[in-house]
Amino acid sequence: MREKGLKVINRDRCIGCLSCMYACTRKLRGLGGTGKSAMRVRAYSGTEGAFSIRVCSRCTSPDCAAACPTGALTTAGGGGVRLDREKCISCGACVKACTIAALQWDEEEGVPIPCIFCGQCVQYCPNDVIAMVERADQEGGDGSAE
Amino acid sequence: MQSRILFVDLSSGITRVEEDRALFSDLLGGTAVATELLARHGNAEIDPLSPLAPVIFAIGPFSALYPAATKTVALFRSPLTGELGESHAGGRFAAALRETGIDALVITGASDRPVFLHIDGQEAEICSAGTFWGQSAPATDRILREALEKKGRKLSAVRIGPAGERLSPMACATVDSSRHFGRLGLGAVMGSKKLKAIAVSGKGSVAITDPKAYGSVYQTLFDRVVRSDEMKKYHQLGTPANVLPLNAIRGLPTRNFTQGFFENASRISGEAFLEEVNVQHIACAHCPCGCIQVAELREKFAPAHYSTVRVSYDYEPIFAVGTQLSISTPQEILRLIAFIEKQGWDCMSMGNTLAWATEAFLSGAIGEVETEGLSLSFGDTRSYLEAMQRISSWKGEFFRDLEKGTAFCASKYGVKDFAMHYGGLEPAGYLTGENAVMTWIAGVRHSHLDDHGYSLDQKLLVKDSPLEEQVRMQVEEAQWRMVLNSLVICLFARGVYDAQIIADGLGALGLEWTQERLKKFGAETLKAKYRLKKSYGFDPKKITIPEKMFNVRTSTGFLDRERMSRRLDLFLEYAGIG
Numbered sequence: 001m002r003e004k005g006l007k008v009i010n011r012d013r014c015i016g017c018l019s020c021m022y023a024c025t026r027k028l029r030g031l032g033g034t035g036k037s038a039m040r041v042r043a044y045s046g047t048e049g050a051f052s053i054r055v056c057s058r059c060t061s062p063d064c065a066a067a068c069p070t071g072a073l074t075t076a077g078g079g080g081v082r083l084d085r086e087k088c089i090s091c092g093a094c095v096k097a098c099t100i101a102a103l104q105w106d107e108e109e110g111v112p113i114p115c116i117f118c119g120q121c122v123q124y125c126p127n128d129v130i131a132m133v134e135r136a137d138q139e140g141g142d143g144s145a146e
Numbered sequence: 147m148q149s150r151i152l153f154v155d156l157s158s159g160i161t162r163v164e165e166d167r168a169l170f171s172d173l174l175g176g177t178a179v180a181t182e183l184l185a186r187h188g189n190a191e192i193d194p195l196s197p198l199a200p201v202i203f204a205i206g207p208f209s210a211l212y213p214a215a216t217k218t219v220a221l222f223r224s225p226l227t228g229e230l231g232e233s234h235a236g237g238r239f240a241a242a243l244r245e246t247g248i249d250a251l252v253i254t255g256a257s258d259r260p261v262f263l264h265i266d267g268q269e270a271e272i273c274s275a276g277t278f279w280g281q282s283a284p285a286t287d288r289i290l291r292e293a294l295e296k297k298g299r300k301l302s303a304v305r306i307g308p309a310g311e312r313l314s315p316m317a318c319a320t321v322d323s324s325r326h327f328g329r330l331g332l333g334a335v336m337g338s339k340k341l342k343a344i345a346v347s348g349k350g351s352v353a354i355t356d357p358k359a360y361g362s363v364y365q366t367l368f369d370r371v372v373r374s375d376e377m378k379k380y381h382q383l384g385t386p387a388n389v390l391p392l393n394a395i396r397g398l399p400t401r402n403f404t405q406g407f408f409e410n411a412s413r414i415s416g417e418a419f420l421e422e423v424n425v426q427h428i429a430c431a432h433c434p435c436g437c438i439q440v441a442e443l444r445e446k447f448a449p450a451h452y453s454t455v456r457v458s459y460d461y462e463p464i465f466a467v468g469t470q471l472s473i474s475t476p477q478e479i480l481r482l483i484a485f486i487e488k489q490g491w492d493c494m495s496m497g498n499t500l501a502w503a504t505e506a507f508l509s510g511a512i513g514e515v516e517t518e519g520l521s522l523s524f525g526d527t528r529s530y531l532e533a534m535q536r537i538s539s540w541k542g543e544f545f546r547d548l549e550k551g552t553a554f555c556a557s558k559y560g561v562k563d564f565a566m567h568y569g570g571l572e573p574a575g576y577l578t579g580e581n582a583v584m585t586w587i588a589g590v591r592h593s594h595l596d597d598h599g600y601s602l603d604q605k606l607l608v609k610d611s612p613l614e615e616q617v618r619m620q621v622e623e624a625q626w627r628m629v630l631n632s633l634v635i636c637l638f639a640r641g642v643y644d645a646q647i648i649a650d651g652l653g654a655l656g657l658e659w660t661q662e663r664l665k666k667f668g669a670e671t672l673k674a675k676y677r678l679k680k681s682y683g684f685d686p687k688k689i690t691i692p693e694k695m696f697n698v699r700t701s702t703g704f705l706d707r708e709r710m711s712r713r714l715d716l717f718l719e720y721a722g723i724g
Contacts, residue, residue, distance in 0.1 A: 015436035017429035018241070018300075019213070019368075026364065030357030032211040033245050034300065035350040042295075048323050048456040049426045049440050107267070107349050126372050126434040 003078035005058035005117055005135040006039065013127040014051040016043060020121035020130060027120040038104055038115040039130075054102040056080055056115035058135050064112070067097035073112060079135060081114045088112075147656065148175055148207060148249040151183070152270055154263060156339050157197055157255030161270040163248070170249065171657070175206030176634035177232070178671045179250055180221040181678055184230075187252055190681045194225040194331070195313060195338035197256035203243075203344075204251075206634040210244035211352060212364060212651055213371045214639035216430035218243065218321075219631060224330040225315035225338075226495070226551055227570035229682040230675070231330035232591040235304075236636060237322035241431035242302035245348030255339065262305075262343040264294065267350070275342035282488035283307035283320040290345050300431065305343035306333040307490020308538060313337050314549035316495035320487070323428060323438065324458035328492045329593060330571065355656030363651045367642060372434050376641030380437035384427070385461035386416030388575075395607060397578040397600075397701035400469045401524050402501035403566050403694060406577040406701060410474035414464055423476045425456070430636070437638060443480040457484045465575030466497025471504065472524035481527065485534050491549065498572035499552045500530055502565055511561040516544040563693040568592055569684070578603035579702030580710060581616060587689045588717045589624065590675045595637050597624040603702050617713050621720040628671035629664050669722070676723040686714060 021037035029036045044050040058079040065073045065081050072087035073094050081094075081103075090110035095103050104113045119132040148170040154161045173179045180202040187200040201222045208215035218240045224231030243249070246265055253263070257272070260279035264271045278289050286305040295301050302322055310317035310333030317333025318326045327333075336342075354360045371377055379387045389411055392398040396406035412418065419441060429436035444454045457480045467473060467482040486493045500522075506512045507522040514521070520536070522529050536545040547555050552572050556565030566573055568586040574594035576582040581599035589596025597620045606616075627637065635643050645661040652659045659667075676684075696705050718724040 015427055015429040015434075015438075016431070017434045017436055018431050019434045022210075022213075022432055025351055026361065029351065030354055030360075032352035032354055032360075033350055034210075034241075035245060042300075043291075043323070048458075049428045108351065124368065124434070126436070 002134040003058065003117075004119075004132045005079070006055035006115065006119070006122070007131055007133045008053045008055060008129060009131045009133075010127065010129045011051070011053055014041065014053055014129045015127060016041060016049070016051050017126065019124040019126065023120045023124040028116070028118070035108060036106060036113060038113045039102065039121055040104055053129060054100055055121075055130060056102045056117070057100065058115075058117060063097045063099065064094040064103050067093040069093060073114070076114075080117060083112060083114050085111060147171070150248050151250045151252060152248045152265065154251065154253045154270060154272070155255040156253065156257045156261065156272065156341060159272050161272070163268075170207075173671075174629075174632040174667070175209070175249060176204050176217075176219045177221075177628060177631035178667070178674070179206075179632070180204040180219045180232075181671065181675050183250060183252055184221045185674075185678050185681075187254065188223060190683065192223065194223040194228065194231070194335060197339065198254065199223055199335060199338075201253045201332070201335055201339075202250065204634075205240045205243050205249055206632055207652060207655055207657060208633040208635060209240040210432060211354075211360075211655070212635075213368050214433045214435060214642070215633060215635045216240055216433050217631075217634045217636050219634055220319070220327045220332050222332055222335045223682060224570075225313070225334045226331040227592075229569070229684040230590070230679045231332065231335070233318075233327040233329045233332055234631065234634070235319070235321045235325050235327045236430035236433070237325035238300055238302040238431040239304060239321050239346065240634065242300045242346040242348035244352060245300060245350040246346060247350060251344075253339070253341070257340040260340050260342050262290070262345060263341065265344070265346045267347065279311065279342055280308060283490040284488060286343055287320070287322070290343060294345055294347060296347060299347045299349045302346045302348075303343055304345075306336050306341075307488060309489045309491045309549060310334055310337035311342075312540070312549070314491065315554075316492045316499070316549060316551050317490055318492045320490055324487065325430065325438070326492070328494065329591065331492075333490050354654065356654045359650070359654035363647060363654050366647060367651070368434065370642035371639060374642060377435045377639060380638045381435050383416035383420060384437045384439040386419055386439065386459065386464055388461045389415040389464060390417070392576070392578070395578070395604065395701040396699065397576060397603070398469055399465060399575055399577040401472050402470060402498075402505045402564060403577060403692075403698060405698065408469040408472075411469070413474050414468050414476055414479060416461075419459060419464075419476050423480065433636065435638070441476065441480055443477065443484060445481075455484055457487065459483060462575055463493040463497070466494045467500070467530070469575070470497050470501040471530060473527055474525065478527040482530060482534075485531060489534070489538050494574060495551055495572045496534075496549070498566055499548055499555065500533065502552045502555065502561075503533070503548060505564050506559065506561045512544070512559055516559070518542045518544070566692050566694070568691070569689045576600040576603075577698065577700050579606065579700040580705055580713060581606075581620060583691060583695065583705060583710065584617070584620060584713050584717065587691070588686050588714060590672065590679065595627070597621075597627065603700070606702050613709065613713065614716060617716040618720055621717055624721065625665070625668040625672050628668040628675070632667075632671065672721055673723055676721075686718065
């Protein structure tokens with residue numbers, strides 16, 4: 001069976017409530033707010049009601065890990081990345097390397113926030129905008145991801 | 147535990163943060179904290195538009211932590227009424243502020259040049275707004291987002307439009323996507339300080355005392371907001387769901403409160419808007435309900451060419467520029483709302499004032515000399531757009547006066563009998579009866595949301611109850627809402643936030659509040675608010691009910707002078723604020 005990953009399946013249904021980001025911070029870290037969320041939703045400026053939702057692609061050969069100069073961020077089994085906090089020097093190269101801006105940065109601790117694909121964010125979306133799906137091969141998707 | 151207050155002095159440009167744990171532990175947050183801060187930093191000698199006048203913003207212990215705790219409270223002295231100005235807004239402001247770690251803002255002074263306040267994490271900076279002073283409220287939002295938005299950060303922008311810059315006492319402050327500190331003229335107060343906008347970039351987390359209990363309370367609230375019937379109405383049609391039910395009971399104010407029935411209500415109902423122009427619902431940050439209704443207004447501007455803008459609509463704007471002006475299509479209502487959004491007026495005050503102007507014109511109390519040839523008629527969208535164009539370009543004395551509100555115009559032009567205002571504030575869209583009118587007289591912000599007067603009226607249609615009982619329920623609700631507005635939750639979620647879950651929710655955050663303490667706190671906060679209002683000269687017994695209201699049939703019949711007087715006496719007695 002293939003690994004599961006996150007996917008934005010109904011971007012146009014997003015209402016911008018950020019319940020997903022609050023869930024990530026709350027359920028994984030026991031904290032309030034959105035500051036520890038491993039994914040993000042934000043409004044496109046100037047376009048009312050258009051939201052950009054970015055979730056980790058669970059790459060098998062992640063650009064973020066390749067950009068890490070200290071080996072703190074490494075490819076996890078089944079794709080995605082793991083962080084060794086001892087090795088992280090807070091340079092931010094990983095976040096810059098993620099072109100789709102899915103890898104989030106913890107401003108309080110100065111470290112990236114790798115997604116662990118637990119699916120908690122999906123549980124709190126009121127409109128089925130995101131889903132846990134079997135991960136497609138990285139080479140060529142079906143074009144439905146947004 | 148909340149404690150941090152950001153003080154901003156726009157005259158000197160100095161900002162500082164002070165901790166005041168006692169303030170938040172005693173008063174929760176929101177409206178109670180803001181009331182105390184305004185009492186501390188303002189006084190009755192200060193004119194609402196003086197540089198000395200303070201503006202307070204406050205969030206509460208539930209902000210960014212529980213679903214639908216989305217509101218921020220603003221307190222100031224109102225340039226529209228001269229007494230307490232209080233307005234609440236949603237959007238992302240509360241969530242962004244919480245993530246910066248700032249729980250209240252106290253802004254005083256005035257800049258000599260246009261500025262905006264940028265709160266970025268723990269830092270606050272006063273920046274030049276010279277390049278976009280004069281821009282519309284929506285344009286200012288776009289400008290700030292492009293200039294300030296950073297990766298992954300939550301940006302909230304509160305800004306004024308040209309109306310606030312002109313010091314119109316009905317100017318609002320707009321928050322993010324069409325949410326507003328709508329009522330009582332915060333926009334003019336910001337304008338008088340040359341403060342074009344407040345932008346908050348927040349990204350942080352909030353430590354939780356008892357994460358397990360927190361998770362449990364959160365889950366209960368989330369399920370209630372998303373799945374229970376309490377918020378279904380808001381989730382589906384949003385506030386415009388009120389149009390048809392109110393019309394059915396003849397409680398939908400029409401053509402300047404002439405009657406409670408609008409013959410074309412079915413064409414501008416929540417259902418009609420949804421079918422014809424709605425394109426999306428959006429939400430305030432941390433509200434999975436998502437009641438904000440967004441419509442698309444498509445207009446032909448040249449052969450084969452269209453322009454399209456998105457306009458948010460709610461029940462009150464539909465009443466204010468729809469039924470009040472006898473406008474019968476969603477498209478025309480959206481055109482009027484879009485104009486008002488750009489200028490940054492309070493839609494409710496502007497709609498009511500235009501309705502007054504129309505009745506004054508049609509009755510001959512004012513004529514074409516005053517309107518400089520413009521003929522005002524109910525139902526005439528083009529005239530209303532032209533009138534607002536003249537107001538916004540300051541053409542003609544009469545039009546300049548219109549943005550000063552109904553009370554000012556009625557007094558200046560000597561047409562008071564059908565001037566719909568209570569102590570200077572134009573009313574919300576309810577012609578349901580005496581309980582609703584009581585809210586406008588005795589409510590702390592003279593808003594229909596201060597208690598449930600309009601709802602009590604509607605219940606009377608099903609089952610009568612003694613007058614004393616009605617007033618007692620109204621007072622208890624007004625007191626309870628002091629608790630909700632201190633937390634600060636959206637009042638649309640009042641049905642899901644009962645006393646038990648609030649006590650549990652506070653407990654998870656390490657704040658020990660019993661249900662009894664909450665109720666006592668609500669009653670005390672109402673009294674504190676009244677003390678502040680009285681210091682500004684407010685006396686509910688001096689508020690005159692518009693004469694027209696005694697000659698109009700409401701859902702529950704005609705208003706009775708003696709009964710209204712008795713209601714007020716009882717209200718003050720029960721609330722202990724006589």
